[in-house]
Structures are given as C-alpha cells and as structure tokens.
Amino acid sequence: RGARRGSECGALKIGGIRATELIEQFGSPLYVVDENATRETAREIRDALRGEAQRVGTDATVYYASKAFLSVETARWMDEEGLAIDVASGGELLVALAAGVDPRRIGFHGNNKSEAEIARAVEAGVGTIIIDSAIEVERIAAATAAAGTRQRVRLRVNSGVHASTHDYLATAHEDQKFGMPLSAAPALVREIVSHAGLDFVGLHCHIGSQIFATEGFRESARRLLGVYVELAEIAGRHIPELNLGGGFGIAYTPEQAAEAPNVSDIARQLADIVAEESKAAGIEIPHLAFEPGRAVVGQSGVTLYTVGTTKRVDLTGTGEADPVDRGYTERLYVSVDGGMSDNARPALYGSDYHVRIANRASDAEAALVRVVGKHCESGDIVVYRDELPADVAPGDTLAVAATGAYCWSLSSNYNFIPRPPVVAVRDGAARVIVRGQTEADLLAQSVVA
Numbered sequence: 001r002g003a004r005r006g007s008e009c010g011a012l013k014i015g016g017i018r019a020t021e022l023i024e025q026f027g028s029p030l031y032v033v034d035e036n037a038t039r040e041t042a043r044e045i046r047d048a049l050r051g052e053a054q055r056v057g058t059d060a061t062v063y064y065a066s067k068a069f070l071s072v073e074t075a076r077w078m079d080e081e082g083l084a085i086d087v088a089s090g091g092e093l094l095v096a097l098a099a100g101v102d103p104r105r106i107g108f109h110g111n112n113k114s115e116a117e118i119a120r121a122v123e124a125g126v127g128t129i130i131i132d133s134a135i136e137v138e139r140i141a142a143a144t145a146a147a148g149t150r151q152r153v154r155l156r157v158n159s160g161v162h163a164s165t166h167d168y169l170a171t172a173h174e175d176q177k178f179g180m181p182l183s184a185a186p187a188l189v190r191e192i193v194s195h196a197g198l199d200f201v202g203l204h205c206h207i208g209s210q211i212f213a214t215e216g217f218r219e220s221a222r223r224l225l226g227v228y229v230e231l232a233e234i235a236g237r238h239i240p241e242l243n244l245g246g247g248f249g250i251a252y253t254p255e256q257a258a259e260a261p262n263v264s265d266i267a268r269q270l271a272d273i274v275a276e277e278s279k280a281a282g283i284e285i286p287h288l289a290f291e292p293g294r295a296v297v298g299q300s301g302v303t304l305y306t307v308g309t310t311k312r313v314d315l316t317g318t319g320e321a322d323p324v325d326r327g328y329t330e331r332l333y334v335s336v337d338g339g340m341s342d343n344a345r346p347a348l349y350g351s352d353y354h355v356r357i358a359n360r361a362s363d364a365e366a367a368l369v370r371v372v373g374k375h376c377e378s379g380d381i382v383v384y385r386d387e388l389p390a391d392v393a394p395g396d397t398l399a400v401a402a403t404g405a406y407c408w409s410l411s412s413n414y415n416f417i418p419r420p421p422v423v424a425v426r427d428g429a430a431r432v433i434v435r436g437q438t439e440a441d442l443l444a445q446s447v448v449a
C-alpha cells in the first residue's frame with residue numbers, strides 16, 4: 001500500500017489564490033494557468049537552448065509549438081519572453097497574428113496546408129514555411145509569384161529515427177504522413193532552389209513527443225547534417241539552419257519526476273551533438289531552431305474539478321486488480337464534472353496524471369482511486385490510477401496537475417458539455433484568458449429550419 005500523502009491534501013493555492021476561491025468565482029471545471037510559471041519556463045527553455053547554442057559558436061531560435069495551448073494572451077506571453085511561434089494551421093496563424101506576433105517570428109507547418117492558408121502565410125510575411133511534401137514546393141512557389149515576394153522555406157524530412165518516451169528505435173519510421181524521406185532531400189532541394197521565390201534555409205525534423213532520452217536527437221542530427229554537404233553543393237551555398245523540432249518530455253506524475261529530462265541537460269547535449277556532427281560533416285555549425293510545446297506550458301496548468309459521485313468496486317475475483325494497484329483490493333471511482341471533453345489524453349494515449357484534494361486536509365487512509373468524467377463511455381478517465389484520502393466525497397475540489405499542454409487544445413463538446421474557461425493566475429490575481437462556453441454557445445450551431 002502506498003503511503004498517505006498527507007502533505008498533499010491541504011487547501012491548494014495556485015498563483016497565490018486558493019483553488020476553492022477560483023472555483024467559486026469562475027465555476028467548475030476550470031483550467032488554471034500559472035502565468036509566472038509559464039513565463040519562467042519559457043525563459044528558462046529559451047535561455048538554455050540559446051545559451052548552449054552560443055557556447056558551441058552558433059545561436060538558436062526557440063519556437064513555441066502553439067498547438068500545445070494557444071490563445072491570444074499566451075501567444076503574447078511567449079512573444080514577450082522571446083520565443084518565436086510555430087503554427088500548424090491557418091487558425092493558429094490567425095491567433096498568433098491577432099496577438100501581434102511579428103510574422104517574421106512565425107513558422108508555419110502542416111502536411112496539408114490549403115492554398116488559401118499558404119497564400120495567407122505568404123502575404124502575412126511569415127518567417128518560414130515548412131515544406132512537407134513535393135506538391136507543396138509548387139504551391140508555395142506559386143503563392144510567392146502571385147504575391148511578388150520571396151519566402152524562406154525549410155524542408156521537413158524523416159530522419160528515420162522514431163523517438164518516444166524512454167527509448168528510440170532506429171528503424172525506418174517513414175510509414176507515416178509527415179515529411180519526406182531523407183533520401184529525397186537532394187532532389188527536392190534542387191527543385192526548391194530552382195524557384196526564385198523560394199529561399200531554402202535548411203532541414204527540419206521532429207522525431208516525436210514526450211521524449212525522455214536524447215539519443216534520438218543525436219541520431220537525427222547526425223543523419224540530417226550528413227546530407228548538408230551535398231545540399232550545399234546543390235544550393236551553391238552553405239545551408240544556414242537546422243531545425244530539430246520539439247518533443248522534450250515532462251513529468252506528469254511524481255513517479256516520472258526523477259526520469260524526466262531537465263532542459264539544461266537537453267540543451268547542452270543537443271548543442272554538443274550538433275557541434276560534433278557538424279565537425280564530422282566538415283561544415284559550419286548551422287543556426288539551430290527548436291519547437292518545444294509541452295515542455296513550455298505543460299506543467300504550469302492545473303485542472304480543477306468538483307466531485308459529484310463516488311463508488312467502491314471490490315477488485316477481488318474480478319481479475320481487474322493489477323500488480324501496479326499496490327495490493328489494494330478495492331478501487332474507489334471518483335466522478336468529476338468534466339472528463340474526456342476537457343482532457344482527451346488518457347482516452348487517446350493512456351496518459352497518466354496525478355490528482356490531489358484541493359479544498360481541505362484529510363487524515364483518512366489512502367485509497368486507490370480512478371478519477372472518471374461524466375461522459376457516456378467507460379474510457380472517459382481523467383486519472384487512471386492514483387491515491388487519494390479514502391474520505392474523498394461529493395463536493396470536494398480535485399486538482400489534476402500538468403494539464404497545461406494538449407488539454408484545452410484537444411477539448412471537445414462531446415455530450416454537449418461546454419468547454420471550461422481558462423483562467424490565468426498571477427501574484428494573487430486571476431483573470432479569464434479564454435472564455436468558457438455558455439448554454440447559448442451550445443445551441444448556437446444547430447440550424448433550425
């Protein structure tokens with residue numbers, strides 16, 4: 001049996017405000033973002049990656065991968081903290097531009113950008129468009145010709161490295177939709193440089209997300225830089241940049257905290273890798289670019305829920321008791337007022353989260369809990385496995401940690417449950433940065449003849 005985490009069941013404060021106060025003021029469930037923590041993390045990541053790049057004699061641009069969580073306000077924070085913005089659709093581009101981000105500091109991704117999206121990006125003057133397929137070379141060239149501009153472009157390639165949490169498999173991971181095989185790069189670059197409107201700046205690869213080990217980055221950098229000499233011959237000049245994507249993993253639970261990579265370690269290792277591999281390839285170290293999303297915002301978000309119902313399930317004889325259930329013979333199901341509509345990640349990826357009671361202290365013994373939502377399917381799980389004081393009861397406030405990335409952005413209106421607002425807290429003050437949906441919003445899209 002796990003030890004009771006007594007220290008973790010007092011009244012929780014976020015950004016200097018009690019969780020219960022936030023719920024009273026803004027309702028439940030509620031996404032809460034700690035603005036200072038987000039800004040600090042953004043700065044730390046930027047400084048680490050730039051500082052290490054400078055140490056090895058180059059520099060780096062750190063793009064915030066806005067898909068992790070985007071609003072006008074968060075785009076402004078990132079901009080103010082010196083991060084560029086990576087967008088992956090016309091909609092994300094719209095928000096970044098509305099936030100006043102300098103278009104030259106925007107990178108535009110996507111494996112199926114529409115012609116309208118490309119035209120908009122070119123006309124807006126985005127810094128870089130990442131070419132994902134051969135067809136896009138023509139499309140972007142046509143858009144620059146129509147706009148009478150020149151566009152910086154990168155080419156997204158598959159390094160053949162697939163990196164995921166804890167391990168990487170150096171197998172050809174080319175059987176997926178993003179990017180072009182590395183072997184196709186010379187022919188594509190020849191094609192790109194034949195268009196006067198396209199300025200080829202370098203290769204891009206993104207090997208995966210929630211990565212804990214850095215070997216995948218090393219192998220990827222080695223393979224990409226390995227073709228830079230050939231690409232330079234084709235382009236007739238040095239290839240100035242290399243974008244290694246994002247994917248830095250974070251801890252979602254206290255158990256993961258020991259294994260999660262630390263950003264200054266990653267930054268140092270990546271700078272060393274690129275310096276080493278550039279030397280081996282006999283080229284000048286390119287300017288680096290990175291695109292972290294989760295690592296920037298993941299840990300500074302918390303979701304608050306209110307418990308509605310609980311029930312106990314006897315695990316003996318059900319075959320359901322898992323060895324990882326730490327010897328418990330009973331599971332307490334705790335239903336909250338949200339679920340897979342505000343956090344799809346457990347249902348989509350089997351992701352782990354950590355939960356605590358946020359409104360009070362408790363001396364009760366620990367119980368094995370599964371926090372579930374209110375949607376009509378059994379996969380509607382918020383926290384698959386954790387411990388809470390056994391007296392957790394209707395009306396309690398629960399806080400689920402590390403929901404800052406890919407929760408609001410993956411949210412839905414399944415079962416016509418309105419999306420909760422996002423509140424930013426800072427120095428004891430709270431304000432809504434993304435409005436929650438109302439009943440009127442829920443009805444607004446139905447067309448009545």
Ligand code: LLP
Nearest residue numbers: 065206209210246247248291292293294406
């Ligand atoms: N750059 C590119 C080209 C990407 O495709 C992604 C993520 C990133 C950067 C940022 O990756 P990050 O640093 O956040 O790991 N919905 C999933 C994650 C999908 C990531 C998609 N691409 C999740 O909730 O885990």
